[in-house]
Amino acid sequence: MKIGKISPDVLQTLILPFVGARRKEVLLGPKYGEDCAVLELGDELLVLSTDPITGTSSGLGRLAVHISCNDVAAAGAEPVGLLLNYLFPEGTGQPEVQEVVAETHQTACGLGVAILGGHAEITAAVNQAVIAATAMGKVAREHLVTSSGARSGDEVILTKWAGLEGTAILAADLAGRLREMLPAEILRGAEDLGEHLSVVPEGLAAARAGATAMHDATEGGVRGALVELASASEVGLEIRAEAIPLAPETEAVCRCLQIDPLGLISSGAMVITAPPGSRVLATLEKLGIPACVIGRVREEPGLYLVVGETREELTAPPRDELYEALERYA
Numbered sequence: 278m279k280i281g282k283i284s285p286d287v288l289q290t291l292i293l294p295f296v297g298a299r300r301k302e303v304l305l306g307p308k309y310g311e312d313c314a315v316l317e318l319g320d321e322l323l324v325l326s327t328d329p330i331t332g333t334s335s336g337l338g339r340l341a342v343h344i345s346c347n348d349v350a351a352a353g354a355e356p357v358g359l360l361l362n363y364l365f366p367e368g369t370g371q372p373e374v375q376e377v378v379a380e381t382h383q384t385a386c387g388l389g390v391a392i393l394g395g396h397a398e399i400t401a402a403v404n405q406a407v408i409a410a411t412a413m414g415k416v417a418r419e420h421l422v423t424s425s426g427a428r429s430g431d432e433v434i435l436t437k438w439a440g441l442e443g444t445a446i447l448a449a450d451l452a453g454r455l456r457e458m459l460p461a462e463i464l465r466g467a468e469d470l471g472e473h474l475s476v477v478p479e480g481l482a483a484a485r486a487g488a489t490a491m492h493d494a495t496e497g498g499v500r501g502a503l504v505e506l507a508s509a510s511e512v513g514l515e516i517r518a519e520a521i522p523l524a525p526e527t528e529a530v531c532r533c534l535q536i537d538p539l540g541l542i543s544s545g546a547m548v549i550t551a552p553p554g555s556r557v558l559a560t561l562e563k564l565g566i567p568a569c570v571i572g573r574v575r576e577e578p579g580l581y582l583v584v585g586e587t588r589e590e591l592t593a594p595p596r597d598e599l600y601e602a603l604e605r606y607a
Contacts, residue, residue: 281596282496285309310424310509312348322421324354327411334405335449338380343474344544345412346388350477351491353422353484354414361395362409420484427490427510427550429576434549436479436568439499443541443599444527445471454606458533467526474545479566487555494543496597502548504593513575518584520571534602540594550574
């Protein structure tokens with residue numbers, strides 16, 4: 278199998294049938310298109326999500342915190358705590374360890390999230406630093422939102438810009454090559470997109486403003502997030518390509534590297550569905566979070582991307598465009 282997320286077919290066949298014992302406390306367990314588990318443990322629900330950061334070593338601590346907390350926030354839950362597993366390759370010195378750990382600490386403090394524990398190890402099993410993070414959050418039952426709640430007629434909303442995380446990673450990891458093709462101000466802007474990775478504010482706000490489903494656009498980009506949300510909700514989609522917002526820096530980087538920005542890892546961008554006339558867009562605007570309607574949910578099966586006058590099938594990329602670019606140009 279190739280580097281990247283395991284394909285949906287393999288996931289459904291080899292992994293999802295094997296989920297351990299059944300427990301009455303588990304309200305939501307493993308399912309394709311869902312990034313969180315939900316446990317009933319009293320008056321509030323406990324929401325959990327876990328993710329490793331493997332695609333880059335740039336900004337590792339910041340990414341580990343944001344990516345896991347984003348998944349929890351996509352369920353409408355307030356992130357509360359993190360468990361962090363640090364794996365460092367042989368030869369890593371104390372200054373490198375301190376830099377990564379300090380970055381996780383500072384990012385967690387910025388979100389008001391506690392680091393509850395974890396594990397740290399030097400190991401020959403990795404050739405670059407890896408962090409696996411598990412986030413925990415809490416939410417009142419009435420504010421829980423999953424990827425499975427989209428309904429026919431809902432608007433499909435996207436916050437911020439497609440491909441923003443991937444753009445920041447590529448600007449850092451392929452800086453030498455991109456400097457030959459792009460102006461310095463474009464590269465600085467591309468790196469600065471990494472400051473917009475959190476979707477915690479929009480997740481909490483949209484859940485309380487009428488969102489029916491939410492999904493953080495991580496690996497597989499906006500294409501992958503849309504397909505996963507539609508699969509979880511068992512609905513169709515019609516998305517307008519020209520309505521999907523792209524930062525100018527993303528357009529420039531993807532053009533130079535010949536990759537599809539809609540298939541580029543997009544942490545920081547949230548796919549939200551909500552009924553027409555809901556308070557979601559107005560609420561996000563008040564918070565200063567860019568958001569726009571990019572399509573609608575259909576009752577009929579089928580996922581479509583409208584490009585100009587053409588209506589084509591909307592599919593998830595076989596693997597994230599980030600890996601294609603890094604393998605081709607690194």
